[in-house]
Amino acid sequence: RSGEMAKLTKLLDNEAFQAYATYATIVLLKMMLMSLLTVYFRITRKAFANPEDVATFGRGETAKKYLRTDADVERVRRGHLNDLENIVPFLGIGLLYALSGPELSTALLHFRIFAGARVLHTFAYLIPLPQPSRGLSWAAGYAVTISMAYKVLKTALYL
Amino acid sequence: RSGEMAKLTKLLDNEAFQAYATYATIVLLKMMLMSLLTVYFRITRKAFANPEDVATFGRGETAKKYLRTDADVERVRRGHLNDLENIVPFLGIGLLYALSGPELSTALLHFRIFAGARVLHTFAYLIPLPQPSRGLSWAAGYAVTISMAYKVLKTALYL
């Protein structure tokens, strides 16, 4: 048993894999923050999606008016969905990339650009910053993911 | 070849990793159930999103009236999206957590709470149960994921 444990931990002794673990966790935590922001904006803007969420505001018409969409809530939700659309590819391709034996410095460069780009994207979306801030930060994360996918396919292609 | 196979299977000989494999598969199957529920509600409520989906109901105005949103369909879809937003972090962080050499009993506790919380969340959303049922079940899964992320970063931090 403890021999097995040791063997498993080996994967996390590899520095490129440690870097993946670190940055994957960071971008996932950042994405999870979007849930809290949605809750925050739903409460402060009083804009909810479910009848049971507005029951404490009273019954009937009084509560019903809080069942509405709000521009700030929808903006956070679009940012959250954009995170999902981009972080899911990073999680999958990044894991395989970390296992493909990349140079540590190259791997770190990819992971740091991706994480930085997603943080910038969130600020650009929520402040919001004028375009092309959001577009460019999205493109940077996208390009880095493509670059990792290329390395994975070059190393492991088996059709 | 068969030596390699054996080595690979080793990862799944580790009990904490087996537990991860089991609970990750369970929550993903539960999430996949939401697709079937969406199909079920779209058909019984006759509420579709695409013109080609209502073509069997006839042509023109007869079919067009089924291109509409329905409260039950939208409720399932919100539950499905909430699953995605929470199960994706669990998949990524949970995998790294399982590789970080956790105590088996601690790992099981995390995985069981997460899976239980997501099942409760689905019932709370679909019945629906009065709040804060849905809120609390969401928070339990969220907290467990944060706890695993802390362990991953403590074990593997490499910035």
Place this chain on the structure above:
Amino acid sequence: RSGEMAKLTKLLDNEAFQAYATYATIVLLKMMLMSLLTVYFRITRKAFANPEDVATFGRGETAKKYLRTDADVERVRRGHLNDLENIVPFLGIGLLYALSGPELSTALLHFRIFAGARVLHTFAYLIPLPQPSRGLSWAAGYAVTISMAYKVLKTALYL
């Protein structure tokens, strides 16, 4: 250090894992294409979601009319979300399946059907093809994922 690297790369020396890496990367790249298609349709149909995205079209009412939904844009977005809902389970369950020591030929069959089904699903959604094209391609990917989940649970069940 280089011994560790070698050990890591071992995972990608296994042919079933290589096949997983290849097909997982392919379906993720296909999913990422949906982002580019969304951008393409937003620009050609002039249908945007954020005020800052239409600022270059001028100020006030001139720009505001481009803040609208468009049938083609919404269609791509539904396809993208359907990808997320189905590719996330494939990523997680497929990874565990590849680690569960499947026969190489069986594994390839699963991965090829899934990837083929998702490509067909995209064409069926975007052209669009008459139903049940989209429904059947969705079901094929769904069934293959269930089949892999069964193998994972049979190999690794630890509750």
